[in-house]
Amino acid sequence: MSESLVHNVLVPFVKGLLTVILVATAAGILTWIERRGLGRLQIRKGPNRVGPAGFFQWIADVVKLVFKEDVVPSRAEKVIHLLGPLLLFMPAVVVLGLVPWGPELTLFGVTTPLHAAADVNVALLLILAVSSIGVYGIILAGWSSNSKYPLLGGLRSAAQLISYEVPMGFAVVAAVLMAGSLSMVEIIEAQKEAGVWFVFPGLVAFFLYFVSGVAETNRTPFDLPEAESELVGGFHTEYSGFRWAIFFMSEYGNMISIGAVATTLFFGGWLRPFPNVAWLSFLDVVPAFFWFAGKVFLFLLVYIWFRATFPRYRFDQLMALGWKALIPISLGNLFLVALAALWGAAGLKVLGAVLVLLVAAGLVAAWRRPARASVTTRMAAEKVEVRA
Protein backbone atom coordinates (compact mmCIF):
# COMPACT_ATOMS: atom_id res chain seq x y z
CA MET A 1 0.00 0.00 0.00
CA SER A 2 1.37 3.40 -0.89
CA GLU A 3 2.51 5.76 1.83
CA SER A 4 0.02 8.52 0.95
CA LEU A 5 -2.91 6.12 0.93
CA VAL A 6 -2.03 5.02 4.46
CA HIS A 7 -1.78 8.62 5.64
CA ASN A 8 -4.75 10.07 3.82
CA VAL A 9 -7.30 7.29 4.04
CA LEU A 10 -6.43 4.47 6.39
CA VAL A 11 -5.13 6.46 9.36
CA PRO A 12 -8.01 9.00 9.41
CA PHE A 13 -10.52 6.19 8.94
CA VAL A 14 -9.18 4.14 11.86
CA LYS A 15 -8.88 7.24 14.05
CA GLY A 16 -12.40 8.34 13.20
CA LEU A 17 -13.86 4.96 14.01
CA LEU A 18 -11.89 4.78 17.26
CA THR A 19 -13.04 8.26 18.30
CA VAL A 20 -16.69 7.46 17.63
CA ILE A 21 -16.43 4.22 19.61
CA LEU A 22 -14.55 6.07 22.34
CA VAL A 23 -17.28 8.71 22.61
CA ALA A 24 -20.01 6.06 22.69
CA THR A 25 -18.23 3.99 25.35
CA ALA A 26 -17.23 7.00 27.41
CA ALA A 27 -20.84 8.21 27.36
CA GLY A 28 -21.92 4.85 28.74
CA ILE A 29 -19.30 4.69 31.46
CA LEU A 30 -19.93 8.33 32.36
CA THR A 31 -23.59 7.61 33.00
CA TRP A 32 -22.49 4.97 35.49
CA ILE A 33 -20.01 7.36 37.15
CA GLU A 34 -22.64 10.09 37.17
CA ARG A 35 -25.37 7.96 38.70
CA ARG A 36 -23.03 6.52 41.33
CA GLY A 37 -21.62 9.98 42.08
CA LEU A 38 -25.05 11.57 42.33
CA GLY A 39 -26.07 8.72 44.60
CA ARG A 40 -23.15 9.44 46.93
CA LEU A 41 -23.85 13.18 46.88
CA GLN A 42 -27.49 12.59 47.74
CA ILE A 43 -26.76 9.97 50.42
CA ARG A 44 -28.17 7.01 48.54
CA LYS A 45 -26.58 4.13 46.69
CA GLY A 46 -27.22 4.64 42.99
CA PRO A 47 -27.23 1.64 40.63
CA ASN A 48 -25.71 -1.36 42.45
CA ARG A 49 -27.38 -4.48 41.05
CA VAL A 50 -25.86 -5.23 37.65
CA GLY A 51 -22.25 -6.36 38.05
CA PRO A 52 -19.69 -5.18 40.65
CA ALA A 53 -20.87 -1.84 42.10
CA GLY A 54 -23.46 -1.73 39.33
CA PHE A 55 -20.78 -1.20 36.69
CA PHE A 56 -22.56 -3.20 33.98
CA GLN A 57 -25.67 -1.06 34.36
CA TRP A 58 -24.66 1.05 31.38
CA ILE A 59 -24.24 -2.02 29.19
CA ALA A 60 -27.68 -3.20 30.20
CA ASP A 61 -29.04 0.25 29.36
CA VAL A 62 -27.37 0.22 25.95
CA VAL A 63 -28.81 -3.20 25.18
CA LYS A 64 -32.25 -2.03 26.25
CA LEU A 65 -32.07 1.15 24.14
CA VAL A 66 -30.85 -0.67 21.04
CA PHE A 67 -33.66 -3.23 21.18
CA LYS A 68 -36.42 -0.73 21.92
CA GLU A 69 -39.03 0.00 19.30
CA ASP A 70 -38.15 2.84 16.93
CA VAL A 71 -41.17 5.12 17.26
CA VAL A 72 -41.36 8.02 14.81
CA PRO A 73 -44.55 10.06 15.16
CA SER A 74 -46.72 9.79 12.06
CA ARG A 75 -46.91 13.57 11.64
CA ALA A 76 -43.15 14.08 11.92
CA GLU A 77 -40.89 15.08 9.04
CA LYS A 78 -39.16 11.69 8.80
CA VAL A 79 -35.83 12.67 7.22
CA ILE A 80 -35.24 15.76 9.35
CA HIS A 81 -36.32 13.80 12.41
CA LEU A 82 -33.34 11.51 11.82
CA LEU A 83 -31.03 14.36 10.82
CA GLY A 84 -31.52 16.17 14.16
CA PRO A 85 -29.63 13.78 16.46
CA LEU A 86 -26.94 13.16 13.83
CA LEU A 87 -26.21 16.89 13.53
CA LEU A 88 -25.78 17.02 17.29
CA PHE A 89 -23.53 13.96 17.46
CA MET A 90 -21.26 14.89 14.56
CA PRO A 91 -19.77 18.10 16.08
CA ALA A 92 -18.86 16.33 19.33
CA VAL A 93 -16.78 13.78 17.43
CA VAL A 94 -15.20 16.30 15.04
CA VAL A 95 -14.17 18.63 17.87
CA LEU A 96 -12.50 15.75 19.67
CA GLY A 97 -10.71 15.07 16.40
CA LEU A 98 -9.29 18.60 16.32
CA VAL A 99 -7.96 18.66 19.88
CA PRO A 100 -4.44 17.25 20.32
CA TRP A 101 -4.40 14.35 22.76
CA GLY A 102 -0.61 14.16 22.98
CA PRO A 103 2.56 15.03 21.03
CA GLU A 104 3.17 12.10 18.64
CA LEU A 105 2.53 8.40 18.40
CA THR A 106 4.15 5.60 16.41
CA LEU A 107 2.05 2.53 15.95
CA PHE A 108 2.56 -0.29 13.42
CA GLY A 109 5.37 1.71 11.83
CA VAL A 110 3.18 4.72 11.13
CA THR A 111 4.13 7.90 12.97
CA THR A 112 1.23 10.25 13.41
CA PRO A 113 0.47 13.23 15.62
CA LEU A 114 -1.84 12.15 18.40
CA HIS A 115 -4.74 14.25 17.38
CA ALA A 116 -7.39 12.39 16.28
CA ALA A 117 -8.07 14.21 13.00
CA ALA A 118 -5.64 16.89 12.00
CA ASP A 119 -3.42 19.73 13.12
CA VAL A 120 -5.06 22.52 11.19
CA ASN A 121 -3.61 25.99 11.71
CA VAL A 122 -7.07 27.48 12.33
CA ALA A 123 -8.24 24.59 14.50
CA LEU A 124 -9.79 26.80 17.16
CA LEU A 125 -11.91 28.72 14.65
CA LEU A 126 -12.97 25.42 13.12
CA ILE A 127 -13.91 24.07 16.55
CA LEU A 128 -16.14 27.07 17.24
CA ALA A 129 -17.68 26.76 13.79
CA VAL A 130 -18.30 23.03 13.98
CA SER A 131 -19.67 23.09 17.51
CA SER A 132 -22.31 25.65 16.52
CA ILE A 133 -23.74 23.12 14.07
CA GLY A 134 -25.28 21.47 17.13
CA VAL A 135 -27.85 24.29 17.28
CA TYR A 136 -29.26 23.10 13.95
CA GLY A 137 -29.51 19.58 15.32
CA ILE A 138 -31.55 20.74 18.29
CA ILE A 139 -33.87 23.11 16.49
CA LEU A 140 -34.47 20.68 13.61
CA ALA A 141 -35.21 17.87 16.05
CA GLY A 142 -37.68 20.09 17.88
CA TRP A 143 -39.34 21.37 14.72
CA SER A 144 -39.51 18.11 12.80
CA SER A 145 -41.28 16.27 15.65
CA ASN A 146 -44.37 18.36 14.85
CA SER A 147 -45.49 18.38 18.45
CA LYS A 148 -45.90 21.30 20.85
CA TYR A 149 -43.38 20.50 23.56
CA PRO A 150 -40.46 19.64 21.29
CA LEU A 151 -41.10 22.80 19.27
CA LEU A 152 -41.00 25.01 22.36
CA GLY A 153 -38.04 23.10 23.80
CA GLY A 154 -36.12 23.34 20.55
CA LEU A 155 -36.69 27.09 20.30
CA ARG A 156 -35.65 27.70 23.87
CA SER A 157 -32.62 25.54 23.44
CA ALA A 158 -31.57 27.30 20.26
CA ALA A 159 -31.94 30.70 21.94
CA GLN A 160 -29.88 29.45 24.88
CA LEU A 161 -27.12 27.98 22.72
CA ILE A 162 -26.65 31.04 20.54
CA SER A 163 -26.77 33.36 23.55
CA TYR A 164 -23.96 31.55 25.33
CA GLU A 165 -21.90 31.22 22.20
CA VAL A 166 -21.12 34.94 22.33
CA PRO A 167 -19.34 35.02 25.74
CA MET A 168 -17.70 31.71 24.81
CA GLY A 169 -16.30 33.30 21.66
CA PHE A 170 -14.96 36.31 23.59
CA ALA A 171 -13.37 34.00 26.20
CA VAL A 172 -11.67 32.01 23.45
CA VAL A 173 -10.38 35.25 21.88
CA ALA A 174 -8.68 36.04 25.20
CA ALA A 175 -6.89 32.67 25.09
CA VAL A 176 -5.88 33.25 21.46
CA LEU A 177 -4.51 36.64 22.40
CA MET A 178 -2.28 35.09 25.07
CA ALA A 179 -1.06 32.35 22.73
CA GLY A 180 -0.88 34.39 19.52
CA SER A 181 -2.08 31.45 17.46
CA LEU A 182 -5.23 29.58 16.47
CA SER A 183 -3.50 26.19 16.20
CA MET A 184 -4.21 23.95 19.17
CA VAL A 185 -0.65 22.56 19.18
CA GLU A 186 0.86 26.04 19.12
CA ILE A 187 -1.43 27.17 21.95
CA ILE A 188 -0.09 24.33 24.09
CA GLU A 189 3.49 25.13 23.11
CA ALA A 190 2.92 28.79 23.94
CA GLN A 191 1.92 27.70 27.45
CA LYS A 192 5.14 25.68 27.68
CA GLU A 193 7.18 28.70 26.59
CA ALA A 194 5.36 31.05 28.94
CA GLY A 195 6.05 28.54 31.73
CA VAL A 196 2.55 29.03 33.07
CA TRP A 197 -0.83 27.62 32.15
CA PHE A 198 -3.14 30.24 30.68
CA VAL A 199 -5.67 29.52 33.40
CA PHE A 200 -3.87 32.03 35.67
CA PRO A 201 -3.85 35.15 33.47
CA GLY A 202 -7.01 33.83 31.84
CA LEU A 203 -8.84 33.00 35.05
CA VAL A 204 -11.89 35.04 34.09
CA ALA A 205 -11.78 33.77 30.51
CA PHE A 206 -11.64 30.17 31.74
CA PHE A 207 -14.56 30.78 34.09
CA LEU A 208 -16.58 32.29 31.25
CA TYR A 209 -15.63 29.47 28.90
CA PHE A 210 -16.62 26.75 31.31
CA VAL A 211 -19.90 28.34 32.38
CA SER A 212 -20.84 28.90 28.74
CA GLY A 213 -19.70 25.35 28.03
CA VAL A 214 -22.08 23.98 30.65
CA ALA A 215 -24.85 26.03 29.05
CA GLU A 216 -23.87 24.84 25.57
CA THR A 217 -24.14 21.20 26.60
CA ASN A 218 -27.56 21.74 28.22
CA ARG A 219 -26.36 20.48 31.58
CA THR A 220 -27.64 21.49 35.00
CA PRO A 221 -28.09 24.34 36.02
CA PHE A 222 -28.79 25.27 32.39
CA ASP A 223 -30.85 22.19 31.46
CA LEU A 224 -33.88 24.27 30.47
CA PRO A 225 -34.53 22.35 27.26
CA GLU A 226 -35.17 19.27 29.33
CA ALA A 227 -37.09 21.03 32.09
CA GLU A 228 -39.38 18.04 32.69
CA SER A 229 -41.80 19.97 34.82
CA GLU A 230 -42.63 22.42 32.02
CA LEU A 231 -41.64 20.91 28.71
CA VAL A 232 -41.87 17.14 29.18
CA GLY A 233 -38.55 16.20 27.54
CA GLY A 234 -37.89 19.36 25.55
CA PHE A 235 -36.65 18.90 22.00
CA HIS A 236 -36.29 15.11 22.35
CA THR A 237 -39.82 14.41 23.63
CA GLU A 238 -40.71 12.53 20.44
CA TYR A 239 -37.51 10.48 20.37
CA SER A 240 -37.24 7.02 21.81
CA GLY A 241 -34.96 4.00 21.73
CA PHE A 242 -31.70 4.37 19.87
CA ARG A 243 -32.61 7.76 18.38
CA TRP A 244 -32.84 9.10 21.89
CA ALA A 245 -29.56 7.35 22.71
CA ILE A 246 -27.85 9.38 19.98
CA PHE A 247 -28.93 12.58 21.77
CA PHE A 248 -27.63 11.10 24.98
CA MET A 249 -24.26 10.20 23.47
CA SER A 250 -24.01 13.68 21.97
CA GLU A 251 -24.60 15.32 25.33
CA TYR A 252 -21.77 13.36 26.90
CA GLY A 253 -19.64 13.71 23.77
CA ASN A 254 -20.10 17.48 23.92
CA MET A 255 -19.19 17.49 27.61
CA ILE A 256 -15.97 15.67 26.76
CA SER A 257 -15.15 18.02 23.89
CA ILE A 258 -15.83 21.15 25.98
CA GLY A 259 -13.55 19.70 28.66
CA ALA A 260 -10.92 18.86 26.05
CA VAL A 261 -10.93 22.37 24.57
CA ALA A 262 -10.82 23.96 28.04
CA THR A 263 -7.88 21.69 28.90
CA THR A 264 -6.03 22.71 25.76
CA LEU A 265 -6.70 26.45 25.99
CA PHE A 266 -6.24 26.97 29.71
CA PHE A 267 -4.66 23.89 31.31
CA GLY A 268 -1.76 23.15 29.01
CA GLY A 269 -3.27 20.20 27.16
CA TRP A 270 -0.95 17.24 27.48
CA LEU A 271 1.71 19.18 29.48
CA ARG A 272 2.48 18.21 33.04
CA PRO A 273 2.02 20.90 35.72
CA PHE A 274 4.78 23.55 35.61
CA PRO A 275 6.38 22.20 32.41
CA ASN A 276 9.57 24.23 32.88
CA VAL A 277 10.37 23.47 36.51
CA ALA A 278 13.21 20.94 36.34
CA TRP A 279 12.82 19.25 39.73
CA LEU A 280 9.26 18.29 38.86
CA SER A 281 10.48 16.29 35.86
CA PHE A 282 9.76 13.01 37.68
CA LEU A 283 6.14 13.74 36.73
CA ASP A 284 7.10 12.85 33.15
CA VAL A 285 6.76 9.14 33.97
CA VAL A 286 3.06 9.71 33.35
CA PRO A 287 2.67 9.72 29.54
CA ALA A 288 1.40 12.91 27.93
CA PHE A 289 -1.90 11.38 26.88
CA PHE A 290 -2.77 10.53 30.48
CA TRP A 291 -2.17 14.09 31.61
CA PHE A 292 -4.61 15.20 28.96
CA ALA A 293 -7.19 12.51 29.74
CA GLY A 294 -6.88 13.11 33.48
CA LYS A 295 -7.56 16.83 33.13
CA VAL A 296 -10.57 16.20 30.90
CA PHE A 297 -11.85 13.64 33.41
CA LEU A 298 -11.65 16.23 36.20
CA PHE A 299 -13.83 18.54 34.12
CA LEU A 300 -16.38 15.76 33.70
CA LEU A 301 -16.47 15.26 37.46
CA VAL A 302 -17.12 18.98 37.88
CA TYR A 303 -20.09 18.65 35.50
CA ILE A 304 -21.52 15.89 37.71
CA TRP A 305 -20.82 17.91 40.84
CA PHE A 306 -22.70 20.87 39.30
CA ARG A 307 -25.67 18.65 38.62
CA ALA A 308 -25.83 17.59 42.26
CA THR A 309 -25.35 21.12 43.59
CA PHE A 310 -27.26 23.70 41.56
CA PRO A 311 -30.98 24.14 41.03
CA ARG A 312 -32.14 24.96 37.52
CA TYR A 313 -32.34 28.56 36.27
CA ARG A 314 -35.58 30.10 35.13
CA PHE A 315 -35.54 30.93 31.43
CA ASP A 316 -35.51 34.72 31.82
CA GLN A 317 -32.75 34.42 34.43
CA LEU A 318 -30.78 32.30 32.02
CA MET A 319 -31.02 34.85 29.23
CA ALA A 320 -30.26 37.70 31.64
CA LEU A 321 -27.15 35.89 32.89
CA GLY A 322 -25.91 35.33 29.35
CA TRP A 323 -26.63 38.75 27.87
CA LYS A 324 -26.36 41.07 30.87
CA ALA A 325 -23.62 39.45 32.94
CA LEU A 326 -21.36 37.19 30.90
CA ILE A 327 -21.07 39.42 27.81
CA PRO A 328 -19.98 42.60 29.66
CA ILE A 329 -17.61 40.54 31.84
CA SER A 330 -16.10 38.85 28.81
CA LEU A 331 -15.56 42.18 27.01
CA GLY A 332 -13.96 43.69 30.10
CA ASN A 333 -11.79 40.63 30.53
CA LEU A 334 -10.64 40.83 26.92
CA PHE A 335 -9.59 44.44 27.44
CA LEU A 336 -7.75 43.52 30.66
CA VAL A 337 -5.85 40.66 29.04
CA ALA A 338 -4.97 42.83 26.03
CA LEU A 339 -3.69 45.53 28.37
CA ALA A 340 -1.50 43.04 30.26
CA ALA A 341 -0.24 41.52 27.01
CA LEU A 342 1.28 44.90 26.07
CA TRP A 343 4.15 43.85 28.36
CA GLY A 344 4.34 40.38 26.86
CA ALA A 345 4.72 37.25 28.98
CA ALA A 346 5.78 39.27 32.04
CA GLY A 347 2.57 41.30 31.93
CA LEU A 348 0.50 38.12 31.71
CA LYS A 349 2.33 36.64 34.70
CA VAL A 350 1.62 39.76 36.77
CA LEU A 351 -2.04 39.65 35.74
CA GLY A 352 -2.19 35.97 36.68
CA ALA A 353 -0.66 36.63 40.09
CA VAL A 354 -3.07 39.51 40.76
CA LEU A 355 -6.08 37.40 39.79
CA VAL A 356 -4.97 34.46 41.94
CA LEU A 357 -4.42 36.79 44.89
CA LEU A 358 -7.87 38.34 44.40
CA VAL A 359 -9.50 34.90 44.36
CA ALA A 360 -7.53 33.88 47.45
CA ALA A 361 -8.61 37.08 49.25
CA GLY A 362 -12.21 36.42 48.26
CA LEU A 363 -12.03 32.89 49.60
CA VAL A 364 -10.54 34.06 52.89
CA ALA A 365 -13.25 36.73 53.22
CA ALA A 366 -15.94 34.15 52.54
CA TRP A 367 -14.33 31.80 55.06
CA ARG A 368 -14.22 34.39 57.81
CA ARG A 369 -17.80 35.59 57.33
CA PRO A 370 -20.06 33.96 59.92
CA ALA A 371 -22.22 31.30 58.37
CA ARG A 372 -25.91 32.07 57.92
CA ALA A 373 -28.04 30.17 60.35
CA SER A 374 -30.26 27.52 58.83
CA VAL A 375 -33.88 28.33 58.02
CA THR A 376 -35.20 26.29 60.94
CA THR A 377 -32.91 28.05 63.46
CA ARG A 378 -33.92 31.49 62.18
CA MET A 379 -37.57 30.60 62.27
CA ALA A 380 -37.19 29.42 65.86
CA ALA A 381 -35.36 32.66 66.79
CA GLU A 382 -38.00 34.86 65.17
CA LYS A 383 -40.74 32.73 66.69
CA VAL A 384 -42.29 32.03 63.29
CA GLU A 385 -45.16 29.67 63.75
CA VAL A 386 -45.52 26.97 61.17
CA ARG A 387 -49.14 26.37 60.50
CA ALA A 388 -50.03 22.83 59.61
Next chain:
Amino acid sequence: MQSYIPILFFAAIAALFPIAILVVMALLRAKAPNPTKLSPYECGIASATDAHDHRFSVRYYLIAVLFVVFDVETVFLFPWAVMYDKLLLFGLIEMAVFLYILVLGYVYVWKRGALSWA
Protein backbone atom coordinates in the same frame (compact mmCIF):
# COMPACT_ATOMS: atom_id res chain seq x y z
CA MET B 1 -6.29 21.62 1.85
CA GLN B 2 -5.15 18.05 2.37
CA SER B 3 -5.00 18.41 6.13
CA TYR B 4 -8.76 18.98 6.18
CA ILE B 5 -9.59 15.61 4.61
CA PRO B 6 -9.36 13.64 7.91
CA ILE B 7 -11.96 15.99 9.40
CA LEU B 8 -14.40 15.00 6.67
CA PHE B 9 -13.71 11.36 7.52
CA PHE B 10 -14.57 12.09 11.13
CA ALA B 11 -17.83 13.82 10.22
CA ALA B 12 -18.81 11.02 7.84
CA ILE B 13 -18.07 8.24 10.34
CA ALA B 14 -19.85 10.13 13.12
CA ALA B 15 -22.96 10.35 10.93
CA LEU B 16 -22.79 6.81 9.56
CA PHE B 17 -22.13 5.00 12.84
CA PRO B 18 -25.55 5.74 14.41
CA ILE B 19 -27.31 5.12 11.08
CA ALA B 20 -25.57 1.75 10.77
CA ILE B 21 -26.76 0.71 14.22
CA LEU B 22 -30.30 1.88 13.45
CA VAL B 23 -30.34 -0.09 10.19
CA VAL B 24 -28.83 -3.28 11.60
CA MET B 25 -31.05 -3.27 14.67
CA ALA B 26 -34.15 -2.83 12.50
CA LEU B 27 -33.90 -6.59 11.95
CA LEU B 28 -33.88 -7.39 15.66
CA ARG B 29 -35.89 -4.83 17.57
CA ALA B 30 -39.56 -4.85 18.48
CA LYS B 31 -41.98 -3.35 16.00
CA ALA B 32 -45.63 -2.90 16.91
CA PRO B 33 -46.85 0.53 15.82
CA ASN B 34 -50.40 1.70 16.34
CA PRO B 35 -52.06 5.08 15.63
CA THR B 36 -52.11 6.15 19.26
CA LYS B 37 -48.44 5.34 19.74
CA LEU B 38 -47.53 7.31 16.64
CA SER B 39 -49.52 10.40 17.60
CA PRO B 40 -47.66 13.46 18.94
CA TYR B 41 -47.23 13.72 22.71
CA GLU B 42 -50.34 15.18 24.30
CA CYS B 43 -52.33 14.67 27.44
CA GLY B 44 -54.37 11.83 25.97
CA ILE B 45 -56.45 13.73 23.41
CA ALA B 46 -55.50 13.71 19.74
CA SER B 47 -54.27 17.20 18.89
CA ALA B 48 -56.50 19.06 16.44
CA THR B 49 -53.81 21.22 14.85
CA ASP B 50 -50.25 20.83 13.64
CA ALA B 51 -47.67 22.18 16.03
CA HIS B 52 -46.29 24.13 13.08
CA ASP B 53 -49.47 26.21 12.95
CA HIS B 54 -48.76 27.73 16.35
CA ARG B 55 -46.91 30.99 16.65
CA PHE B 56 -44.08 31.67 19.05
CA SER B 57 -42.56 34.69 20.76
CA VAL B 58 -40.93 37.32 18.57
CA ARG B 59 -38.12 37.56 21.12
CA TYR B 60 -36.53 34.47 19.66
CA TYR B 61 -35.99 36.39 16.41
CA LEU B 62 -34.58 39.34 18.32
CA ILE B 63 -32.09 37.10 20.13
CA ALA B 64 -31.09 35.54 16.81
CA VAL B 65 -30.44 38.96 15.23
CA LEU B 66 -28.42 40.15 18.24
CA PHE B 67 -26.44 36.93 18.15
CA VAL B 68 -25.45 37.54 14.54
CA VAL B 69 -24.21 41.05 15.41
CA PHE B 70 -22.09 39.84 18.30
CA ASP B 71 -20.81 36.74 16.55
CA VAL B 72 -19.61 38.70 13.54
CA GLU B 73 -17.90 40.97 16.05
CA THR B 74 -16.09 37.91 17.45
CA VAL B 75 -14.95 36.90 13.99
CA PHE B 76 -13.23 40.28 13.63
CA LEU B 77 -11.53 39.80 16.99
CA PHE B 78 -9.81 36.53 16.03
CA PRO B 79 -7.27 37.87 13.49
CA TRP B 80 -6.63 40.83 15.80
CA ALA B 81 -5.87 38.49 18.71
CA VAL B 82 -3.48 36.39 16.60
CA MET B 83 -1.52 39.45 15.46
CA TYR B 84 -1.67 41.25 18.79
CA ASP B 85 1.99 40.69 19.70
CA LYS B 86 2.90 42.79 16.63
CA LEU B 87 0.15 45.42 16.85
CA LEU B 88 0.45 46.11 20.59
CA LEU B 89 -0.64 49.62 21.62
CA PHE B 90 -1.90 50.52 18.14
CA GLY B 91 -3.96 47.34 18.10
CA LEU B 92 -5.33 47.96 21.56
CA ILE B 93 -6.54 51.48 20.72
CA GLU B 94 -7.87 50.39 17.34
CA MET B 95 -9.88 47.58 18.91
CA ALA B 96 -11.03 49.84 21.75
CA VAL B 97 -12.58 52.17 19.13
CA PHE B 98 -14.13 49.21 17.35
CA LEU B 99 -15.57 47.75 20.55
CA TYR B 100 -16.74 51.20 21.70
CA ILE B 101 -19.18 51.24 18.76
CA LEU B 102 -20.33 47.73 19.65
CA VAL B 103 -20.82 48.66 23.29
CA LEU B 104 -22.86 51.74 22.26
CA GLY B 105 -25.22 49.46 20.35
CA TYR B 106 -25.25 47.02 23.26
CA VAL B 107 -26.22 49.74 25.75
CA TYR B 108 -28.94 50.97 23.38
CA VAL B 109 -30.34 47.45 22.98
CA TRP B 110 -30.27 46.94 26.74
CA LYS B 111 -32.04 50.28 27.38
CA ARG B 112 -34.73 49.40 24.85
CA GLY B 113 -35.40 46.23 26.84
CA ALA B 114 -34.43 43.79 24.11
CA LEU B 115 -32.31 41.78 26.53
CA SER B 116 -34.95 41.25 29.19
CA TRP B 117 -37.27 38.37 28.61
CA ALA B 118 -40.27 39.13 30.79
